Amino acid sequence: MSVDDRLAMEMYRGMLRIRRFEEQILNIYTAGLMDGIAHLYIGEEAVAVGVCSVLNDEDYITSTHRGHGHCVAKGGRLDRMMAEVMGRVTGYCRGKGGSMHIADMSLGILGANGIVGGGFGIATGAAMSAKMRRTDQVAVCFFGDGAANQGVFFEVMNCAAIWNLPVIYVCENNQYGEHTATDSVTAGECIADRARPFGIPSEVVDGMDVLAVREATVEAVERARAGQGAAMIECVTYRYRGHHVGDPGLAYRSKEEIDEWIAKDPVEGWKRRMLATGAATESDFHAVDEAVEKEVLDAVESAKAAPWPEVTEVRKHVYA
């Protein structure tokens, strides 16, 4: 393993925090404790954690409608995320954004986005800004396989290439755009190929393998920080659940297919590798599991107890 034991356990803990957080989101949805819907990241944890394990607080990310995992991995607070999902004023966005718009500008989390492909311009512009301000910040644009068919994707890749911008496009190919199989609506061998005509280096990695994602990101971030421009990483992964909490996700895919992917689970797989290499013991995992469980349940309890926004809040923050 090319990461030290401490970092290996941090990545495990990061993935587990996302997994447990998302499980609680499903619980509170089922219990009628949230008014909207949410898109669960379960199964894709290795992507957010592998990528964000390489980033600093000052680096930028843009996220997607399936954004909880990116926010957690970039350092977002679970209690403020949970409060946001439950519409409470203590949430990241004072209850005005909900699941699909969580942002923490102080951590460079420039927002989840309800528009598929909505992060392309923002991330590329943040990279342009970093370059103009002569910082060594990079911007990561998380996007799904569905967003790869939006026209603005090609516009921003062109800009990133001609202006040599420090942006890394991370495609989470989870095999389905909403309820439609990616293969059936996406031309070409792979999405990574779409970067090549722009001269942007790209590769396909196993998105169920946190180390593979991290290593690809290390290379891309090093290039970007060295002024060598953009990169693209296509992470092949799978969405265990439906498109959103209310979608069983079984009308358009088989139970067998889902089980095949679950057998490659990123969290369990990483744990097995760490045990096999002696990076940690069962009791180390036990301690982490308990701490994460408690952190997530505390976040739920604090959100439940948190106040709703006053109605007077509704007209605030339209303009600066």
Added chain:
Amino acid sequence: MSMPEKQLKFGEAIKEAVAEEMRRDPVVFMMGEDVAASGNIFKVLVGLYEEFGAERVIDTPISEAGFVGLGVGAALTGMRPVIEIMFGDFIALTMDQLVNQAAKIRYMSGGQAKVPLTIRATMGAGRSSAAQHSQSLHAWTSHIPGLKVVMPSTPADAKGLLKSAIRDDNPTLFYEDKMMYNLKGPVPDGDITIPFGQADIKRTGDDVTLMATSSMVHVALGAADILEQKGISAEVVDPRTLVPLDKKTLVESVSKTTRAVVIDEGYQSFGITAELTSVVYEGAFDFLEAPIVRIGAMDVPIPYSKPLEDATIPQEQDVVEAVTAMM
């Protein structure tokens, strides 16, 4: 005592505003199609590239959605982009970036984010440019909470309002009627900004209020001259910014004159004339002696052929006839 001033063309005033703000604040930069060495297709920005160089005066690919998207990201992260949309019609290509991203990020993030982005877009018919290069689409962006909308009518207003737009922490659409670029007028010297939300009475009068935006202010002023010869005293009120809108000045003027005609170059239906009219009905109904008349662009795609095109744009004579009929 009069303020020191000089005569500038509308286009020159715009360039001065951008240049002064770029000198004043290193995070201001200019980006758009053909804005650098060419100085933009209307030659409005000539000299900017020579002074500030390619790093701050940036020619973009013809990718309106892409570069407006980049502007949103740059504005969120410490820059103050000024982006030119060569023809306002191309705003259609940028709508997701403006409407769903720029306008909403501050609110959706609970006030964490700010988007100090200025979009300079042309508007206006009159050059035989046909249906895709002549529209005035400012009503679209005025409809969206989170965006500000500026409609200068004189060189002095253009300079003062553009400087305010660039300093404003909100995404702001600044519409320039391309038929006014060579219009000359006095512009005060020095670092003068004009605050948003302050209408300007361009001519005082007693019998009727002509509410007009952008180049239609000059149509209204021309009509007022003709009306004066007929013994009718017209007041010309220019809101200058549509968002925020100075409702008070509009309502006060009509409360005094008791009649109003509203003139705007956007399509008449569902547009700015409808909004301004209802503002006056809500605020000055009891004072009105005649129904308000709206004059917008004809509800047709703007045609190429000169006599056809002219028929679609509000003219002085339309205003004179409307006023004469309501007296």
